[in-house]
Each structure stands twice: as structure tokens, then as C-alpha cells.
Amino acid sequence: MENCVCFNLRWVTRAVTQFFDAELRRHGIRPTQTPILGALAAKPGWSMEELSDWLGMERTTLVRNLRPLERDGLLEITGAGRGGRVSVSISAKGRKDLEKAMPAWRAAQQAVVKTLGEHRWSAILSDLDRAALALNN
Amino acid sequence: MENCVCFNLRWVTRAVTQFFDAELRRHGIRPTQTPILGALAAKPGWSMEELSDWLGMERTTLVRNLRPLERDGLLEITGAGRGGRVSVSISAKGRKDLEKAMPAWRAAQQAVVKTLGEHRWSAILSDLDRAALALNN
């Protein structure tokens, strides 16, 4: 049972997340928030469901994850809310903070990629993506 | 940035965890708890630090993760506590519940392994283990 796929994936993910967090921490941005801001920076006016689909994240999880970013003014949520479609967009501050944190992200990414080499990492991530998609059907 | 290792790993891990959870749910055991109970079933009298080392889990995270299991009587924590070493052991109920949940775990494990094949999965997990170890130094 020590070969449990779920357990091993969670273990590696914890290690990688902690590593990214150590780099990003001083910029006040969490590893989970980086891709959220990245998506928002690429396109304005996401609905909650679009964004959660794009990120492959439970919609209700995303709602909670946006709260700290909204509170700190990195993004803005406009629209009706309960019942009506909302529109999530990055703010000027959000864009600036993301920009400032990018070098740290790049450093972490490069350091992790270096452990196995870019070729192997991309093969692994590609396979894992395929596995995850298979499980969703 | 959509190739962020951290983000992709977290995504896959969420999918796999949800899949395991769907199988284990009706037994009242979470995917995270299975390996904990497994370790406890293999050896009695773990100290908190030993167990967290073995599971590759932050010690303080483990403390919180043990609470529900302790509350539900699946394990017992004896010893001084704050300051003094503790001894964590599985209970009879814990052993029984784990036993009952094992078929569900096996089913989930097999289904996930089937997505890429056993050979590929074990190569991937072996590489990921190596990567995670490299990051801890």
C-alpha cells in the first residue's frame, strides 16, 4: 500500500508546492494563486464557471480561493453574484504584483525542471494529464 | 505559464484524490487517511515525528490529520503530549475499518494504474520521488 498512487502524488505535490512557496512567499503570492492571476491576466471578464473549468478546479473551491485575492485588491468581481453571472478580472495592482513575482516563479520552475530534465518532465506531465482526463470520464 | 509544474501536479493530484475519495467515501475513510492507518497497522507505537517523517508530511499537518481519526476511535494517542513523546497506535476499530475499506482502495488504485499501465506509472512515481528528494536538499 506504500505504492498508493494517490498518496505518492500528494507527497510529491506537497514537496513541489512548498518549494514554489519558498520562492514566492516574499512577494506575498501563493503557488495556487499564480496560475489564477495568469489566467486573469490573459483574458478579462471570466465567469466563475469558465475560470474553474480552465483551471480544472472545483467551482466552489475557486470561489474561496478568489477571496484573499479580492480582499487584497489583486482582482475584481463584478456582476450580480448569487444567481447572476459574475465577471472576474485582474486589477492593475494584480497585474503589477504578478509581474513582480514572475522572476521568482521562473526560478522555482527552472529549479524543479532541472531535477529530471525538461524532456522527462514534459513527458511525465503529458502522461499525467492524460491519466487525469481518463478519470474524469 | 500554463506549463507550471506545481500547478499541473496539483491539478492531477486533485483529480486522483477525488477519484479515490469517490471509492472510499462510503467507508467513511478519506484518501489521506488510508496511508496513515496503513502505517499504523504495520507498526505500533509511532512517535509523532517518526510518523510524519515516514509519511513525508509536515509534523504539524499530521497532528491535525490525526484528530478526526482519534475522535472516531480509529487510533489512540498515549503519552505526555506537550513536551513529552507521544505514542500513536491503531485501535481494533481502526484496523477493522481499514480492512473493510481495502477493497475500495484496491479498486481505485487499479483503475488509476490502468490509465497509463503499471510500468509507466511506476516509472513516473519513481522519477517524481527522485525529484522531490532533490528539492529537499
Next chain:
DNA sequence: CCTGTTAGTGTGTATATACACACCAAGATG
């Protein structure tokens, strides 16, 4: 206009995670 249906959204509750910090026990040193 009214009502039923559906799609989009948020909440309640519970677990998972981890950094910073505080606490206490036990042995070492004086």
C-alpha cells in the same frame, strides 16, 4: 403576468496543508 425549469452562483461544514510561534520535558552544565 405567472409559474416552472434550468443554469450560475454562493454557503455550511469538514478535512488538508503549513509557517510562525509557544510550550514543556529531559538531559547537560554549572
Next chain:
DNA sequence: CATCTTGGTGTGTATATACACACTAACAGG
């Protein structure tokens, strides 16, 4: 014995995750 250090533990606080559920807006059909 007193104090000092160190190693093992738990807590405060904050984010991350997701299932079950409730709510509301918008639209359809009468």
C-alpha cells in the same frame, strides 16, 4: 539544586479543497 539547551509537541492563523445544499436570475411556456 538551578539554569541552560535541545528536542518533541501542540496552537494560532491562513489558505486549499470539495461535497451537499440553498439561493437567485433568466428564460420558457402557459
